[in-house]
């Protein structure tokens with residue numbers, strides 16, 4: 001249970017050395033009625049990113065899915081993803097890695113905060129590699145008309161994973177730090193932060209401000225590939241429940257889903 005895992009949060013923890021996908025397992029638990037369970041694995045053999053992309057999940061990661069049955073309307077679902085991103089960024093920072101969030105749900109290192117990199121002097125990115133992805137989030141849910149029945153934020157963190165095992169553009173916490181992190185403590189921090197933000201409806205007002213503070217997307221030139229085509233402009237804000245507001249040459253656009261690329265000016 002959560003307490004044994006060193007958690008000061010009302011989450012039970014189910015740990016697996018190896019599993020196909022923690023999201024699959026958490027979905028099973030959540031649809032059977034579980035509320036407040038974290039499924040954590042060392043290695044995944046069949047994990048997925050968004051849009052059914054492959055997610056590389058060798059031994060040494062923090063592969064973690066939360067089974068939650070919140071009392072919230074389906075329109076609020078994106079907030080749970082943003083809360084998971086905030087919690088992940090905070091756990092990375094507590095481990096000593098300066099992480100930022102790229103809309104909607106990537107956690108990157110090696111990027112400055114909003115706007116800092118907008119002058120084109122390149123200082124924030126001496127290696128020229130841009131942000132390196134240390135974590136990603138895939139949220140799955142089932143909703144009724146007026147209420148979420150269950151929601152599963154699935155969080156993949158390259159904790160103690162050899163960077164060579166990862167795709168190009170990815171990094172791990174141990175690669176950044178030069179030594180392994182305490183994965184149990186990392187997971188406990190992450191779950192606690194998530195529970196603090198998303199645990200009750202009134203606290204959910206704090207998610208967007210917390211997300212804005214940790215984002216590297218705001219103030220930047222971006223290109224978002226949406227299901228309706230690309231949108232290019234300056235990202236100026238994130239609005240409830242998680243839309244990115246982009247100022248384009250043709251006016252302000254709000255995008256709700258897609259892959260975001262930070263552009264160099």
Ligand code: BT5
Nearest residue numbers: 021023047048049050053055056064136137138154156170
């Ligand atoms: C994501 O998708 O970033 C969401 C990843 C969610 C994984 C977690 S692990 C626990 C839970 N169980 C699961 O089965 N899934 C969740 P997306 O934004 O679509 O990014 C996917 C892309 O990231 C891939 O196409 C690769 O290019 C890249 N990628 C794959 N594995 C990676 C890794 N370990 N680290 C960084 N990038 C990776």
